[in-house]
């Protein structure tokens with residue numbers, strides 16, 4: 353998480369001072385439930401509350417959708433604020449001044465540059481907008497927008513403007529012919545913002561306005577804004593047959609196409625309400641849909657979707673609809689996108705419009721309900737790509753069909769649900785007129801190869817999905833630890849290495865490592881610092897907020913630890929056995945003998961664990977000695 357330049361102790365002070373119940377209450381209504389508070393989750397739709405806020409832990413967690421974190425996370429998710437903004441706003445509310453660390457000269461210069469860009473873009477957007485509304489030469493643009501059915505209200509809402517058909521329109525307006533005007537802008541500023549472009553310099557001095565010309569000429573201008581509603585760049589569309597049809601600002605320290613979605617600052621509310629985002633490809637597609645009342649729509653800026661886009665969207669919803677053409681190009685685009693969304697835990701559908709229609713024409717001729725219905729009935733991304741591949745495969749030569757089979761099988765590998773997978777294989781075999789057995793066999797070959805590859809690249813060690821439960825015994829122990837139910841002798845028995853789940857290992861390790869001045873594990877502190885952790889945050893929140901189901905913590909602890917250690921011993925016995933057999937085969941008698949002895953010791957320990965009822969822990973503790 354980008355912590356900006358805010359010192360850690362200020363962040364901690366604000367978090368300690370802030371009352372998460374109060375902050376949440378500003379956004380939804382909570383009712384008391386035991387030590388905690390309960391409400392309807394703002395991140396998914398539900399009728400009975402599963403959204404829990406804990407004043408003692410200063411965190412929130414939804415048992416329905418798994419969202420959760422601390423007070424900063426909450427503000428970031430609900431208000432779409434960045435981390436530094438959330439900290440600053442909260443600091444203000446609770447009277448803690450946020451003084452940033454003295455920035456390095458380079459960082460300072462960068463911050464100033466960004467601030468200047470923001471101001472300049474704002475001035476430019478105002479100029480373009482005024483030009484569109486008032487300038488007589490902007491008449492063709494007004495006619496164009498009217499023909500596209502764009503209303504005055506929409507023009508206002510999206511801040512649409514017009515760049516005059518001149519080489520020095522914005523240049524003159526903002527710099528007064530190279531001299532500093534009211535805003536104090538220089539040609540260098542305008543060039544840095546990408547509003548003007550350098551001519552072939554030909555010996556001209558820098559700073560000379562005649563060395564530059566306007567980037568946007570005779571185009572309808574669409575200001576691109578970030579979530580804080582700052583104008584970060586512009587898109588310009590020709591109003592005649594000129595090329596290129598669309599032109600964007602170049603990338604600047606403020607503007608990155610790969611992490612920006614057009615209209616998100618306006619669509620945010622609609623996305624939260626509909627619990628879904630629709631991603632289209634064109635500015636005017638997004639604008640037209642908004643105008644028609646479909647308000648959960650954003651557009652990419654003429655670039656392919658990136659993983660940064662996916663992260664951005666995930667802050668607001670887990671359901672995504674992509675609009676692709678149903679033609680071959682659309683299927684290829686969907687294929688590329690599939691990899692991006694795999695493992696993202698987002699549900700992705702692909703909507704496709706009838707041939708010859710775009711969202712703009714579709715919603716204008718058939719209305720918003722028809723569009724919503726189309727979205728609702730759209731297939732999942734995987735189904736869409738499989739169907740698309742099959743369609744191309746069926747039309748082609750034998751070779752095409754073979755390639756299509758391989759392509760589809762590679763896609764099916766990405767399905768994690770075995771039932772879905774079997775059904776899909778059946779469907780594919782059917783469509784291609786192939787024997788299902790042959791297809792399944794080929795699929796097996798492909799997958800066995802793939803799993804070897806995954807293992808080698810380390811993908812297999814990524815670990816389980818965050819929200820998956822821990823193994824039973826590990827869960828009991830983690831839960832007891834998080835509820836602070838373990839006495840010092842019990843704690844002394846706990847070792848991260850006894851746990852198999854990577855999340856449990858990590859959090860046990862971290863909690864045991866972090867001791868307070870009396871040498872006890874600082875559980876609450878650890879919970880606070882881990883509640884946002886991408887790997888084990890979900891487990892920490894869920895287990896520390898749910899009720900403790902054991903009557904006797906001591907017995908629960910002993911039983912679970914015993915089971916854990918038994919499993920570990922059994923695993924080790926298997927390993928030693930295998931090593932012993934290998935040593936025997938290799939004729940290493942000495943090694944084989946010592947492995948045999950080790951095996952005996954382990955067997956004895958296993959017997960002791962099994963036969964003793966509730967084993968005195970001190971004895972069990974000798975296992976690893």
Ligand SMILES: [Zn+2]
Pocket residue numbers: 393394395396403414415416417418419
């Ligand atoms: Zn929820």
